[in-house]
Amino acid sequence: MSWSKWYLLNDRSNANGFVIKRYRKKPNGKTAWESLPRGEYKNLDASGVEALLRRKNASLEVERLEAESRYNFDHAYINIRAKERFAAYIQSRANDQNHVTTMLGYLDQHVFQFFVLIKKQPDPRTWHKYEQDWGAWLVSKQKLSASTIKQVVQVCNRFTKFLSTRIYPEKLAVVALEPLGRKKLVAMKESSEEHHRYKFISHKRFEEICQALALQNCQVLPAIILAYHFGLRISETYGLDQKSFYAEHLLVSRQLKSFTDSKMRLGPLKTLDHRKVPYWFMTPQRAYQKVKALKPMGPYTLNKAVNEALEPFGHMSHDLRRSFITRALRHYHHRDVQMAVGHRDIRTTLFYAQDDRSFANKQLSLVDLDGDPAPT
Numbered sequence: 147m148s149w150s151k152w153y154l155l156n157d158r159s160n161a162n163g164f165v166i167k168r169y170r171k172k173p174n175g176k177t178a179w180e181s182l183p184r185g186e187y188k189n190l191d192a193s194g195v196e197a198l199l200r201r202k203n204a205s206l207e208v209e210r211l212e213a214e215s216r217y218n219f220d221h222a223y224i225n226i227r228a229k230e231r232f233a234a235y236i237q238s239r240a241n242d243q244n245h246v247t248t249m250l251g252y253l254d255q256h257v258f259q260f261f262v263l264i265k266k267q268p269d270p271r272t273w274h275k276y277e278q279d280w281g282a283w284l285v286s287k288q289k290l291s292a293s294t295i296k297q298v299v300q301v302c303n304r305f306t307k308f309l310s311t312r313i314y315p316e317k318l319a320v321v322a323l324e325p326l327g328r329k330k331l332v333a334m335k336e337s338s339e340e341h342h343r344y345k346f347i348s349h350k351r352f353e354e355i356c357q358a359l360a361l362q363n364c365q366v367l368p369a370i371i372l373a374y375h376f377g378l379r380i381s382e383t384y385g386l387d388q389k390s391f392y393a394e395h396l397l398v399s400r401q402l403k404s405f406t407d408s409k410m411r412l413g414p415l416k417t418l419d420h421r422k423v424p425y426w427f428m429t430p431q432r433a434y435q436k437v438k439a440l441k442p443m444g445p446y447t448l449n450k451a452v453n454e455a456l457e458p459f460g461h462m463s464h465d466l467r468r469s470f471i472t473r474a475l476r477h478y479h480h481r482d483v484q485m486a487v488g489h490r491d492i493r494t495t496l497f498y499a500q501d502d503r504s505f506a507n508k509q510l511s512l513v514d515l516d517g518d519p520a521p522t
Contacts, residue, residue, distance in 0.1 A: 150168050150169045150170065151168060151202075151203045152166055152167070152168045152182065152199055152202045152203055153166070153167055153168065154166055154195065154199060155167055155408065157408075162184070162187070162188060165181055165182075165184075166181070166182040166187060166195075166198075166199070166202075167179050167180060167181050167182065167408075168180055168182075169406075176404065176406060177406045177407060178406070178444070179405060179406065179407075179408070179444070182202070186198065219258070219262055219268050221262075221268035221269065222269075223268075223269060223270060223271075223309055223313075223314060224258070224262070224268050224270065224309075228309060228313055229253075231308075231312070231313060232305055232308050232309075233246070233250055235308060235312070236249060236250075236304075249297070249301045252294075252297060252298045252301050253301050253302070253305055256284065256287075256290075256298045256302075257298065257301070257302045257305070260276075260280050260283055260284075261273050261276065261280070264283075265279070270306045270309065270320050271319065271320055273306070273320070273321075273323060274320075274321040274323060277323045277324065277325045278325060280323070280325045281325025281326045282325075284298065284325065284326070285326070295326065299323060299324070299325060299326070302323060303322045303323060306320040306322075306323075307320070307322075345461070345465045345468055345469075345500060346465070346468065346469050346472050346500040346502045347374070347461060347465055347466070347469040348469075348502065349473070352374055352469070355456070355459050355461075356370075356371065358459075359455055362455075364455050365441045365443075365451065366441070366448065366451045366452050366455055367455075368383075368436040368437070368439040368440050368441075369383040369384070369436075369440060369448065369452060370452060370455065370456070370466060371428075371436050372386070372433060372436050372437070373452075373463070373466040373467060373470075374466040374469060374470060375427040375428035375433070375470065376396055376398075376423045376427075376428065376433070376470065377423065377466075377467050377470030377471060377474070377486060377487045378398065378423075378466075378467065379401065379416065379464075379467060380448055380449055380452050380463050380466075381401040381402040381403075381445050381448065381449070382398055382400075382401045382402075382415065383437075383440065384401065384402035384410060384412070384440060384448070385398065385399065385400030385401045385402060385412050385415075386398070386433075386437045387437065388434070388437075390437075391430045391433070391434060392422075394424060394425070395422040395423055395424050395425070396422070396423045396424075396425065396430070396433065397420060397421075397422055398415065398420065398421050398422075398423060398488070399414075399415065399420040400412040400413065400414065400415065401413060401414070401415055401416070402444075402445045402448065403445065404444060404445065405442065405443055405444035405445070405447070408442070410442055410443075410444075415488065416488075417488050417490065419488060421485065421486065421487070421488040422485070422486070423486045423487075424482075424486065426474060426477070426478065426486075427470070427473065427474075449463060467487065467498070468498050468499075468500065470487070471483060471487055471495060471498040471499055472498070472499050472500050472502050473502075474486065475495075475496075475499050476502075480492060480495065480496065483495055
């Protein structure tokens, strides 16, 4: 992948009236845009912005060369040709191109980064000597969840197996790595769930969160509000427009798929079925105002921004959908709720529901009830 130079683009939704972006070409031929943080230029005048662009683009060539050379090894077993053949191999066996790109990124950032760049061991036959150190290094990277670490280990073993069976048969014998046992991964997952224990968001608590995010000028607040009151997945909020609003329900039929060339691309829902969500918790007028306030961005940027906004309050993006289901089941028939959220199986809907009841922990004295003593 190669980055372009930084461009100054018109953007009426931005307070400055413009935005600074650059793009890169992915292996699948698609284009992904990256925006320069507005804080770097929001207080600059025209000449200051021009100088900033010159400085950024002057260092671009150095950054490009460093990025290209960082993982381009020329070892007998790991080299650019072997990596390209492995990429073609997994692409031929996967339907989701985004998943393929993610796996290749894991290989560079979490496998080659450790064994080749840190440990100076480009020969995969020696990697098993450092697997415990690798496991500790992966765990120390706080942004890696237990499921992500599991995928990293899987793609590592898949790559070394591909080398030994497809490229260098009978010449390269490697040992499958297991830097973290199953018990360790389960413990990590349980620890993460314990940290994120309170998933249901009450209406009162949600109002407090919205007030705090409004003060921070949070750009994804409209999407958060829509997801909470309609049980939408975050990407589905961007599939709404004026034609989505009917007299008695909101029609959910599309979701955000990509953001290229400053244009959002929409696609079918996860279940491929349209669904109708009644206006149980929000009026269509207020909902439409939130739809109009949505800021264009890509699905990855959107989900990351929503999770970063909710994380200080102990929540994640899917808690919005979970809270809608829990609230709706308190007032409406479970089959109606199932249809509103688009689950094929009612058990999935009921699994999302949480106990949101709160009771005062105070013992009742039965003697005080009509003066009658408690039964023995």
